[in-house]
Amino acid sequence: MFGKRSVLHLLLAFVILGSYLLVLPSLASAQASPQVCKFPFEATVRQGKSTGTSVIGDMTLNIAADGSFTGQVVEKDGTSVPVSGQVTGRAISLVMELKPMADKTPGSYVFGTGAALNPIMGDADCGGPLGGTFAGPGVDDIGSWIKVEACVTVNGSRYCASVEVSL
Numbered sequence: 001m002f003g004k005r006s007v008l009h010l011l012l013a014f015v016i017l018g019s020y021l022l023v024l025p026s027l028a029s030a031q032a033s034p035q036v037c038k039f040p041f042e043a044t045v046r047q048g049k050s051t052g053t054s055v056i057g058d059m060t061l062n063i064a065a066d067g068s069f070t071g072q073v074v075e076k077d078g079t080s081v082p083v084s085g086q087v088t089g090r091a092i093s094l095v096m097e098l099k100p101m102a103d104k105t106p107g108s109y110v111f112g113t114g115a116a117l118n119p120i121m122g123d124a125d126c127g128g129p130l131g132g133t134f135a136g137p138g139v140d141d142i143g144s145w146i147k148v149e150a151c152v153t154v155n156g157s158r159y160c161a162s163v164e165v166s167l
Contacts, residue, residue, distance in 0.1 A: 035122020040148035048141030110136040
């Protein structure tokens with residue numbers, strides 16, 4: 001009824017399907033649980049109409065498997081500033097929503113880019129020293145942002161230092 005070739009094809013199909021079913025749950029769980037980075041953060045407008053405006057607080061990033069992230073900066077007064085963006089290796093792009101868009105009123109946003117010493121992922125290091133520049137919230141506003149405390153792990157030992165921002 002069935003030839004040897006048909007039986008081999010059927011057996012091969014079951015092996016491939018079985019392998020796929022074994023791998024699928026691990027892929028789903030890897031994508032379902034984001035990596036988390038938490039660190040002290042500071043962003044300050046250095047030039048433009050909004051000079052001196054700053055966001056200072058604790059940043060939390062929930063990084064998905066594809067590198068996209070959502071999160072927030074919680075300032076000392078409890079104000080929460082939503083953050084979203086993308087990390088790729090040592091590079092980061094982020095958007096901070098200072099004021100959401102409402103009805104016909106435009107929102108207020110800061111758009112930043114930056115780099116880290118190490119790959120940015122949800123570990124204790126979280127990229128090590130990390131910082132960059134941004135545009136906004138006004139058209140002519142530019143500024144800088146930085147991870148205020150940088151930690152690195154060398155040969156199993158963790159070293160942390162506060163970073164002072166000065167011009």
